[in-house]
Amino acid sequence: MAEQGVRWGILATGGIAAAFAADLVDLPDAEIVAVASRRRESAEAFGERFGARRAYGDWASLAADPEVDVVYVATPHVAHRAAAGLCLEAGRNVLCEKPFTLNLREAEELVALAREHDRFLMEAMWMYCNPLVRRLKALVDDGAIGEVRTVHADFGIAGPFPAQHRLRDPALGGGALLDLGVYPVSFAQLLLGEPDGVAASAVLSPEGVDLQTGAVLSWESGALAAVHCSIVGGTPVTASVTGTRGRIDVPSGFFHPDRFVLHRDGREAEEFAADPADGPRTSLRHEAREVMRALRAGEKESPLVPLEGTLAVQRTLDAVRERIGVRYPPEAVTVTA
Numbered sequence: 001m002a003e004q005g006v007r008w009g010i011l012a013t014g015g016i017a018a019a020f021a022a023d024l025v026d027l028p029d030a031e032i033v034a035v036a037s038r039r040r041e042s043a044e045a046f047g048e049r050f051g052a053r054r055a056y057g058d059w060a061s062l063a064a065d066p067e068v069d070v071v072y073v074a075t076p077h078v079a080h081r082a083a084a085g086l087c088l089e090a091g092r093n094v095l096c097e098k099p100f101t102l103n104l105r106e107a108e109e110l111v112a113l114a115r116e117h118d119r120f121l122m123e124a125m126w127m128y129c130n131p132l133v134r135r136l137k138a139l140v141d142d143g144a145i146g147e148v149r150t151v152h153a154d155f156g157i158a159g160p161f162p163a164q165h166r167l168r169d170p171a172l173g174g175g176a177l178l179d180l181g182v183y184p185v186s187f188a189q190l191l192l193g194e195p196d197g198v199a200a201s202a203v204l205s206p207e208g209v210d211l212q213t214g215a216v217l218s219w220e221s222g223a224l225a226a227v228h229c230s231i232v233g234g235t236p237v238t239a240s241v242t243g244t245r246g247r248i249d250v251p252s253g254f255f256h257p258d259r260f261v262l263h264r265d266g267r268e269a270e271e272f273a274a275d276p277a278d279g280p281r282t283s284l285r286h287e288a289r290e291v292m293r294a295l296r297a298g299e300k301e302s303p304l305v306p307l308e309g310t311l312a313v314q315r316t317l318d319a320v321r322e323r324i325g326v327r328y329p330p331e332a333v334t335v336t337a
Helices: 015-025 040-050 059-063 077-089 104-116 131-141 176-192 285-296 307-324
Strands: 006-011 030-036 054-056 070-073 093-097 121-124 148-156 197-204 210-218 224-230 239-243 246-250 259-264 270-273
Touching: 006 015, 006 059, 006 285, 015 030, 015 040, 015 285, 030 040, 030 059, 040 054, 054 059, 059 077, 070 077, 077 093, 077 104, 093 104, 093 285, 104 121, 104 307, 121 285, 121 307, 131 176, 131 239, 131 246, 131 259, 131 270, 148 176, 176 210, 176 224, 176 239, 176 307, 197 307, 210 307
Parallel strands: 006 030, 006 070, 030 054, 070 093, 093 121, 148 224
Antiparallel strands: 148 239, 197 210, 210 224, 239 246, 246 259, 259 270
């Protein structure tokens, strides 16, 4: 790896790729050296916009580029397995957008490839790298609210989305769960680990994807999590964590909060606010910095977004889909949970 910084390749040129690239440009130790798209014109326009040296009209050329230290995979999630797998097999390190894959089988295949080729791999669960979310987790882990009993989290957007939209297209892994529900599930599991039980219900579209889904996750400790996602109604996008001695409320945008409030029994409420120096709440720089830190340290995965945690979330998502009866045409085998 180059001493002067970390050299990035960007695979795909959509909105999330542009947001990530814009934050990379602001990091002095990051450089975008190459971009790839299935349309060379898109890659060239994106590369010109963000100062990439090379633009490729296919994924394989980016994966084979020896000057790329790590590839950010920003394709639609239906293509994550193929795109990230191609890069890992070519010897590239990978940061792959969430949801990590369509299902657990694909996720396990990517983890196996990373270990086989001794490469770094991380899901781009930027919530886990957010400084304020990390502060919240530290307070919970330190016992600030006692033993966690309940987690609530929701993420819904209003729509409406036409039948041809990607969020309603089964062939693209559409529906609320994988696009939005991954956040409430990941939030609950950040604090409680993998659940021992999963119950779920959903309203499905005529195409067979979930328009909204509610799930109750349970742990042998007695803890419960109620999570909800929707593409038919805008929800508050809030979260709360209740323990035996208090509660933490995240009043808005729980996966990229600007503040949260700690309520401890017998004490005045305490507000924790984001540090303005950390940048806007929508910044993706924290996950980029974590990837670069890990690469410089020679680590093959991040302690903030460990691969076993990613697999555990994928198991839960599979279990929810099993309960609500959602299947995607791209899946080669039946999802079981």
